[in-house]
Structures are given as C-alpha cells and as structure tokens.
Amino acid sequence: MRMSIPLVRLPSLELIRGFVAVGRRMSITLAAQDLCITQSAVSRQIHALEEQIGAKLLVRGHRAISFTAEGERLFRSADGAVQQMQDVIGEISTTGVPRPVTLSASIGFTGLWLLPRLSRFQQRHPGVDVRVSANNGLVDLRRDGIDLAIRYTSPSLAPAGAIQLFGESIAPVAHPSLGIKTLRSERAIAQHTLLEFDDERHQWLQWPDWLAAHGLQQVKPQGVLHFNQYDQVIQATLAGHGIALGRLELIQPLLDTQQLIQLAPALAASETSHAYWLLHGDDHSRDAVRQVAAWIESEAQAQRLRR
Numbered sequence: 001m002r003m004s005i006p007l008v009r010l011p012s013l014e015l016i017r018g019f020v021a022v023g024r025r026m027s028i029t030l031a032a033q034d035l036c037i038t039q040s041a042v043s044r045q046i047h048a049l050e051e052q053i054g055a056k057l058l059v060r061g062h063r064a065i066s067f068t069a070e071g072e073r074l075f076r077s078a079d080g081a082v083q084q085m086q087d088v089i090g091e092i093s094t095t096g097v098p099r100p101v102t103l104s105a106s107i108g109f110t111g112l113w114l115l116p117r118l119s120r121f122q123q124r125h126p127g128v129d130v131r132v133s134a135n136n137g138l139v140d141l142r143r144d145g146i147d148l149a150i151r152y153t154s155p156s157l158a159p160a161g162a163i164q165l166f167g168e169s170i171a172p173v174a175h176p177s178l179g180i181k182t183l184r185s186e187r188a189i190a191q192h193t194l195l196e197f198d199d200e201r202h203q204w205l206q207w208p209d210w211l212a213a214h215g216l217q218q219v220k221p222q223g224v225l226h227f228n229q230y231d232q233v234i235q236a237t238l239a240g241h242g243i244a245l246g247r248l249e250l251i252q253p254l255l256d257t258q259q260l261i262q263l264a265p266a267l268a269a270s271e272t273s274h275a276y277w278l279l280h281g282d283d284h285s286r287d288a289v290r291q292v293a294a295w296i297e298s299e300a301q302a303q304r305l306r307r
Contacts, residue, residue: 015049018035018042018046019049020075020078021035022046023067024143026064026065026066028042028043028046053074055070056070057071057074083142083143087282099129099288100129101147101288103292104133104150105132105134105149106152106230107134107229107230107231108231108247109150109250112250112251114132116253120295128292141280147280147289147292148296149278149279150296151276151277161279162278163297165297165300166275167274169267170204170210170266171245171263171266171267172246172262172263173244173246174244174263175239175259181261182263183263184264186216189219190220190222191222193222193223194224194243195244197230198227198228199228199230204273205245210245214264234246238254238259249276
C-alpha cells in the first residue's frame, strides 16, 4: 500500500530544484552554475532536504558524488516532475515573446550546409525565430531545451524516430587556382599538400583510407595540414592551401559555383556508411518547430534529388 504525506509537509520546490540540478549533473559545481547560485547554497539545499526527509540522498566522495538508494528513487520521480513543469510553464508563458526554435547541429554541418540555406527559411517564415546551437557534443535534447537536432551517424545507431535526411559521398576537391583537373596519378599527389580532418572515429573521412582504396598508399604528398574541425578543412581548401576530401552533400553549393572542383568519383562505400538524421526533442512539437523541421526535410529532399 502506498503511503503519502500531507501537502503541507512536502519539501519546498527550491530544495527539490536544487536536488534535481545536482542529480542531472552529478556535480554540485555544475548544478550551481545551472541555478546561478553558489556551491555552498546548493550544498545547504541538499542538507536541508535530507533533514526534512530524514534520509541521506547523496554520497559525497573526494571528487565525485553518487546517489544513495533513497536518493536515486527520489531523483527518478523528482526529475520527471520538474521536467514536466519546465515543459508546461514554457508552453503557457505569458511574456508575449515568441520562443525561438532551437536547432542543434555540428559545427561543420552548421557552417557548410545550414547557414547558407537559412535565408530561404527566413523568407518563407519571417515570423519564426531560430536559434542555432553549433557544437560537436552530444546533448540531451529535452533537458537542454533543444527542439531539433541534426546528427551524423550510422543507420544502426540512429535514435528511434530519427528521420534520415541524406547520406554522404566522399571525393577529393580543390580550388581551381591549383590547376588540378584530376587526382589519379602519383605525381599529382606528390606535388600537392593534403588537407586532413583529424577524426579517428571516421576513417573514411581521412586520406589514408582514400589513398589505399586507389592503390596510392605508398605515395608521399608534398605535405599534410591537419585540422580538428571540418569547416576549417574546407576554408583552407577555398584558400588554395591544398586538396581535401570533400563531403559532397555539405559542399554542393561550392561545387555548383565552381569555387571547388571535384577531382575524382566518389567512393561508393561512403554513400551508405553514415548519414545525417533529424531528431525531435519533443513528440508534441509546437507549430514553429514543425515548420522548421518541414523546411529542413524539404531542403534535404532537394539535396537527394541533385545527387
């Protein structure tokens, strides 16, 4: 039989909010930053909640904290309740200021694919504000207030409900000023610098895989420049610093205007290994979110038809 306490004995929302903030981050320091208060204030909230409940909720180690059994049970319930309040209050806010649609995507995707197209959305939907969050880290869409996200992954790892936008084709590209028409000989590679994207998780985006697939793994280029962001690779290519492996779907406008030239056919295998997927942060999106999502899908469809 479930036991309940009178409403008057329920701990204050301030104490529950502090506990949830700590539980979401598993860090008093980060929770304090989220709540814009001091670490000591958060610690006092946790102690006060433990005293009111009469149970220890957290185990404090030297550099980490963890839940007690009672704390984990309370967090599961409190986190869901607080999240529901966040969602509802966000929807019924009476400030009169429209909530922007927050869209999360990687830095490279944002700079190369999203931003060049965003003006078309603004022309079609001038009353919808969009906030772009460009980062390469994984986020909890609902917890972090993200309405839509675009992620790069394989079909087997794509989250349930994700919508595939388009796949990926990889081929070498260069600026016309380099005077290269094709990249099929050892001499062409030996005379130029290769621009390398340092991402060991995706070997097919790096030169060793491409060279090996074409029997050119023994060729030494004039030099190699390394970058940790893909948009930096393309900026260096546009500046004429060398040859890059182009992610053709992302740089299609640059190929159309001949700012970059494709030097060899795309590897067939790269078209099915990974793809770009659209994720919704909420199953019941508001109208503005649905409009942005529909626009992204229409742009992606146009992209697929062109390849």
